[in-house]
Amino acid sequence: MSAESPGKKLLSADSCRGNGLSPAESSRSLRGTTEDLRDDGEGNSLGSDSDMNGFAVTEERQVNKYGFIGDSQQYSGELAEEIPTEMLNSWDKWMAKKHKKVKLRCQKGIPPSLRGRAWLYLSGGKVKKEQNQGKFQELDSQPGDPKWVDVIERDLHRQFPFHEMFVARGGHGQQDLFRVLKAYTLHRPEEGYCQAQAPIAAVLLMHMPAEDAFWGLVQICEKYLPGYYSAGLEAIQLDGEILYALLQRVSPVACRHLRKHKVEPTMCMTEWFMCAFSRTLPWASVLRVWDMFLCEGVKIIFRVGLVLLKCMLGSQEKVKACQGLYETMQLLRAIDPHYMQEGFLIREVIELAVSERDIEKEHFAQLRRWKENHGDLHCKSPPRMHGAKAIMTAEPPSRQDLRQKPTIIVESPLESKTDGEGVNAKESKKPEEEKQKETIVPLKETGDPYPALSDPSPVLEHMTVRGSNESLSSAEHDTYL
Known part of the structure; x- marks a missing residue:
């Protein structure tokens, strides 16, 4: 355990080390x-x-x-297209042979259920x-x-x-x-x-x-953000330099303005990157960004940051309104809601031509500069994995690891009925082996893993009960309630 005190990772005016939030940001409501x-x-x-x-x-x-x-x-509104039910059941095959379809599905938005x-x-x-x-x-x-x-x-x-x-x-x-x-x-x-x-x-x-x-x-x-949460914030500082290098290509006007007024990368992107925009964007945009981030890796986080910087500071007219560091930071803390709106933002992120190869190229360039100026990194982080396919390739799973399993066991209200009552009279005549094979199959997916606190959990509305002490879901349709 490091001897570093917990205060170094607290959100405070005295220190922002290890917390992902700048001192200036700590005084405002998120x-x-x-x-x-x-x-x-x-x-x-x-x-x-x-x-x-x-x-x-x-x-x-x-x-x-x-x-x-x-x-x-x-x-705002969220897409609710259906997703192929066999995708999760054959995840390794889809990632190996149909990764483009998985990527496209994530770009369109994963159904809430x-x-x-x-x-x-x-x-x-x-x-x-x-x-x-x-x-x-x-x-x-x-x-x-x-x-x-x-x-x-x-x-x-x-x-x-x-x-x-x-x-x-x-x-x-x-x-x-x-x-x-x-x-x-x-x-x-x-x-x-x-x-x-x-x-x-x-x-x-x-x-x-x-x-x-x-x-x-x-x-x-x-895997996605290695080193981001270690003391010293070296990884986030390095990625800040990568962000500015990419911004020079995407929007030279914005990059020149930030460097002219000495706006350090960590001043505007620390919270964005370390919290994966969860405390910055409208919620529908957060979910869509995370869908793509977990599929394609950190390049999505870079793209979102580049889009926001370009939209807010990408023209001479816009930078003229920011005559100094303070005005620039105020602008970046009050991003125009239109630029964060789900439809606009996701379209811009998908169309922005920044790949993992571009990020890795800049990573090695910035790492060389870091060593020249600061020496070796103190935090030895594992290599960054660029998305789901890279993670699966590096650590190939077994079919057993990917098999969906029941998550909740419930007792059937029909268990107490006698053999002579209604439907259960027929059930009692079936061989015991057939009874053991039967499972409860949900009729539809629930929208969220935890139902709203104000609503009762409508367990029986989502299933057909055929037995007792059975799983709420079959191997094909595992679901969280």
């Missing part, structure tokens, strides 16, 4: 959440379920389709989970390092406080977030905890159970 960054008196976010961050328990709350209360998070499972498969988290059975439970049962536990607890209420899953202090969302982040500090004690990991884990938890979110976080930290 876009789309209007969250209050003030600590409670105890410095601990765990508390009563009745503490609702300003909402009375009895108050009626309007929740949008993403789970955000009222108008606290912008959103499949997003959680698709993200887990894309990131390689599914394989990691199967290859490390019981690992999360082992980490979850340990108390954790007190210094990281304390920091994590103080951060819990800051993550999407107007999302229904995280609005209650000490509620199930915050509890799962704590479990995932604490487990990661035990999984990587040399790295510990970084504040920018919390929104990443929270987004994952909105779409999958805690164990899956943990392995998704592991993959993002180790």
